[in-house]
Amino acid sequence: MTPSAKVDQQHSMEPRDHGQHDHGACVLSALERARTAFGDKGIKLTPLRQRVFEEIAGSHDALGAYEVLDRMARKSGERLAPISVYRAIDALLAAGVVHRIESKNAFFACHAPHQGQERHIALVCERCQTVIEVSGADIFAAMETASAACGFKLSLAVAEGSGLCPACATLPTIAQATGMVTQP
Amino acid sequence: MTPSAKVDQQHSMEPRDHGQHDHGACVLSALERARTAFGDKGIKLTPLRQRVFEEIAGSHDALGAYEVLDRMARKSGERLAPISVYRAIDALLAAGVVHRIESKNAFFACHAPHQGQERHIALVCERCQTVIEVSGADIFAAMETASAACGFKLSLAVAEGSGLCPACATLPTIAQATGMVTQP
DNA sequence: TACCGAATGATACATCATTGCATTAACGGG
DNA sequence: CCCGTTAATGCAATGATGTATCATTCGGTA
Incomplete structure (x- = not known):
């Protein structure tokens, strides 16, 4: 590198x-x-x-x-x-x-490869569009639990999120700081 | 069709x-x-x-x-x-x-109305297509936790599943075994 | 009345995905 | 080596989902 x-x-x-x-x-x-x-x-x-x-x-x-x-x-x-x-x-x-x-x-x-069978979820940055994956074991377990609780036999689960990636989240919000937004 | x-x-x-x-x-x-x-x-x-x-x-x-x-x-x-x-x-x-x-x-x-602010997830039956909603508080909490753990500021979370609804899950599976077309 | 803004209508287009069939490449057995 | 089988690709058309743009209607209201 x-x-x-x-x-x-x-x-x-x-x-x-x-x-x-x-x-x-x-x-x-x-x-x-x-x-x-x-x-x-x-x-x-x-x-x-x-x-x-x-x-x-x-x-x-x-x-x-x-x-x-x-x-x-x-x-x-x-x-x-x-x-x-x-x-x-x-x-x-x-x-x-x-x-x-x-x-x-x-x-x-x-x-990053999914080592083992661990499930991941995708997080999409709304600002830079970058996609990162994070471990979703707890999430899928919770989905399984919630489904089972009502008798639903879950066979496929989808979980994904969007928001700001670590880099973008910590960025100063230039547009707002400089007041350059033209219309409220 | x-x-x-x-x-x-x-x-x-x-x-x-x-x-x-x-x-x-x-x-x-x-x-x-x-x-x-x-x-x-x-x-x-x-x-x-x-x-x-x-x-x-x-x-x-x-x-x-x-x-x-x-x-x-x-x-x-x-x-x-x-x-x-x-x-x-x-x-x-x-x-x-x-x-x-x-x-x-x-x-x-x-x-069923979402009383309060509680988040729900949709579960779609693969057999009869019915959609049911179940409480997803734990799921969204887990998504929030997983995101926060890596510095991602989550603003929108999607979670949904498919499988067999309670009614279809308990149906005898003979129909499938015999290849019969079944109806909801 | 005249005007404004929200809702709808109408046409066209953009984007996402598949079907069906023809052609080509890859590979193993005579 | 040729051949047959299967996987992969090419090609045309179409289906499925979603939006942009501009015109029109309708209800309130100044």
């Missing part, structure tokens, strides 16, 4: 990088974990799937399928059919290297 | 009826609560909003916006524009008399 990181500036649209973060290295390690996951599950990490994964992992955001499509088209000049991206995403979901955020119809890459 | 079928069991116009359940009365009381909720919040329960609410409340399912649209069109012969339904639903959401299920892009009516 060289502190003199050559920062990838090509994604001019993202307000990424509060805090410094070796993005290249982080994507590479994600890719390495993906290879392992695919290997373990006996699914093939094809070039297309890898490209899609890199696109998703290369943003810490949750990306919609069409956003992935757009970004890949911008890079390669060739626009895939939506179904191709969806199929690739299906494989990535099956391998467990990306997850879906139901409340956003979008997908994000695990950047 | 076969359009030829006279009886579209799942989405035909009414009676559901696991156990006995006075549907008319239940919709009326939902409507009464809706009136109160709209009054309390200073929002108007217009005829259109009421029609949409009746459609949603008249099913214990979660309905998609287009499903509401279809049902209303079948009844009145006039097909609204999608936006009209979405606007009505927005008002119903604002009044708190319907909720959205993120994982289904669908909406359902509260059939």
Whole structure:
């Protein structure tokens, strides 16, 4: 991790990088974990799937399928059919290297592997869009308890949140401080 | 779905009826609560909003916006524009008399009011589609705890589940074993 | 009356996701 | 090596969900 990181500036649209973060290295390690996951599950990490994964992992955001499509088209000049991206995403979901955020119809890459069987929940920053995952064992246990208490046999649980990530939460609220909001 | 079928069991116009359940009365009381909720919040329960609410409340399912649209069109012969339904639903959401299920892009009516500030979670039956709500205080508390533990300032939490409702969970499973099509 | 704002209507478009079928790549057995 | 099977991809169309924009109506009210 060289502190003199050559920062990838090509994604001019993202307000990424509060805090410094070796993005290249982080994507590479994600890719390495993906290879392992695919290997373990006996699914093939094809070039297309890898490209899609890199696109998703290369943003810490949750990306919609069409956003992935757009970004890949911008890079390669060739626009895939939506179904191709969806199929690739299906494989990535099956391998467990990306997850879906139901409340956003979008997908994000695990950047920390889920060791063991522990369930996690996704937290989406409303300001910088970054997605982080936190352990959700207690949450899912509580959902199970609440369901069982009324006789409901829970088979699938969804839990996700949005708000401000640690970095954004501690930021001074510039707009308010400078009074620059034009309309109340 | 076969359009030829006279009886579209799942989405035909009414009676559901696991156990006995006075549907008319239940919709009326939902409507009464809706009136109160709209009054309390200073929002108007217009005829259109009421029609949409009746459609949603008249099913214990979660309905998609287009499903509401279809049902209303079948009844009145006039097909609204999608936006009209979405606007009505927005008002119903604002009044708190319907909720959205993120994982289904669908909406359902509260059939038991949320007394006090208590948060609830929706549980959707995979067999009969009925939605029930259960208290989710522990769940949301756990989400808050998990978020706070990593410095995330949670402002919106989504938790929902699917599985088998009490009625369906206790049904003999023979039907599944024999591959028979079953009805709620 | 004239005006204002909220609600609705109407058209179009944007976004999310799948179906069906044709084509190509990958791989193992003759 | 060829062939057959299966997985993966390409391609066109369509379904499903949701929004932007602008026009119109309607109820209150100054």
